[in-house]
Amino acid sequence: MNNVRPLVYLITALTSASVMAQTPVPAVSTVDAHYVAPSGKITLAPGDKIDNLHQRNMEQPYILQKIGERTYYVQRYFYSTTFYVGDKGVLLFDAPEGRGQFLLQAIREVTPLPVTTLVYSHYHVDHIGDSPFWVSEAQKAGAKLHIVASEATVEKMRFMNSRLPVADRVLKSADNRFTFENLTVELHRFLKAAHTDDHSAWLLKEEKVVHSPDLLNPDQLPMMGFAVSDTVVYHDANLLQVEALDWNYFVGGHGNVGSRDDFQFQRRFLNNLREATLKARKEEAFGKFMNKTANNHAEFARAQREAIIKRVTEALRPQYGHMYGYDASMPANVELAIRLVGSY
Numbered sequence: 001m002n003n004v005r006p007l008v009y010l011i012t013a014l015t016s017a018s019v020m021a022q023t024p025v026p027a028v029s030t031v032d033a034h035y036v037a038p039s040g041k042i043t044l045a046p047g048d049k050i051d052n053l054h055q056r057n058m059e060q061p062y063i064l065q066k067i068g069e070r071t072y073y074v075q076r077y078f079y080s081t082t083f084y085v086g087d088k089g090v091l092l093f094d095a096p097e098g099r100g101q102f103l104l105q106a107i108r109e110v111t112p113l114p115v116t117t118l119v120y121s122h123y124h125v126d127h128i129g130d131s132p133f134w135v136s137e138a139q140k141a142g143a144k145l146h147i148v149a150s151e152a153t154v155e156k157m158r159f160m161n162s163r164l165p166v167a168d169r170v171l172k173s174a175d176n177r178f179t180f181e182n183l184t185v186e187l188h189r190f191l192k193a194a195h196t197d198d199h200s201a202w203l204l205k206e207e208k209v210v211h212s213p214d215l216l217n218p219d220q221l222p223m224m225g226f227a228v229s230d231t232v233v234y235h236d237a238n239l240l241q242v243e244a245l246d247w248n249y250f251v252g253g254h255g256n257v258g259s260r261d262d263f264q265f266q267r268r269f270l271n272n273l274r275e276a277t278l279k280a281r282k283e284e285a286f287g288k289f290m291n292k293t294a295n296n297h298a299e300f301a302r303a304q305r306e307a308i309i310k311r312v313t314e315a316l317r318p319q320y321g322h323m324y325g326y327d328a329s330m331p332a333n334v335e336l337a338i339r340l341v342g343s344y
């Protein structure tokens with residue numbers, strides 16, 4: 001018996017040590033955020049953020065936060081969206097793929113009303129792929145789901161032979177707003193869009209909330225090539241365009257609830273990334289990678305690209321290495337920066 005106890009202690013100690021070793025250290029805030037526990041009842045103070053967001057995504061069915069009189073941020077498995085509760089129905093921005101049932105649960109925490117209008121912010125299926133779920137939920141409630149989208153998104157979906165439900169309210173070139181009960185929603189098209197060619201920002205005017213998935217991920221570094229953007233050439237201009245609008249809360253489709261600090265952080269990061277990439281491109285010149293063993297210059301270009309990525313990642317590590325997803329995201333972020341500095 002005497003030997004059993006030390007064994008139990010040993011097993012307990014080993015188990016907790018391995019649990020500790022497996023528990024990741026939380027990433028450091030990009031904006032030195034003030035964190036609070038999420039609430040579906042108390043409106044978040046502008047600038048504040050939800051605490052332990054990563055851990056909550058791993059453990060909770062959804063994360064719900066009130067961000068206006070009638071507006072809510074909700075996140076399920078790292079995808080967030082915005083909904084507005086009217087007197088007769090709910091207006092939902094985007095339909096993140098595979099998450100409908102849980103977003104509905106979150107909406108039910110606030111209201112029994114059905115979702116009657118859905119907005120497609122841009123044509124990326126991970127953000128709007130669950131629209132059939134919302135069509136059928138509206139039918140169950142005896143309502144018809146209206147879908148609003150910009151003409152650019154509608155045309156793109158047609159061009160790509162999308163199988164998703166088609167928008168029945170199309171905002172054409174001069175048309176830049178619609179109303180949902182007492183709310184005015186403004187569509188802000190980008191002069192030249194970086195993320196996708198139909199990307200846009202949607203302002204819930206009276207609520208002072210702006211919804212623009214994949215523009216930036218609040219409280220996080222740009223993820224995997226700026227949230228899988230087509231380009232970053234126009235990214236800074238897009239950030240400035242949204243920053244100039246009148247809002248208190250930003251919903252970016254991923255990450256925390258956003259504030260103006262997040263825009264400043266993103267612009268600073270982009271600038272540092274551009275400068276580091278310009279420098280690395282000179283230091284790792286193409287000629288350095290020409291060797292007689294390969295029969296093609298693609299091999300040289302690939303080696304040069306890898307060297308630039310490595311150099312930029314190490315150059316920015318002291319400033320950003322401790323932030324959300326640094327090593328996972330930098331290769332794709334630098335790839336986009338290489339294309340950006342190709343246009344300097």
Ligand SMILES: [Zn+2]
Nearest residue numbers: 124195213214
């Ligand atoms: Zn997207």
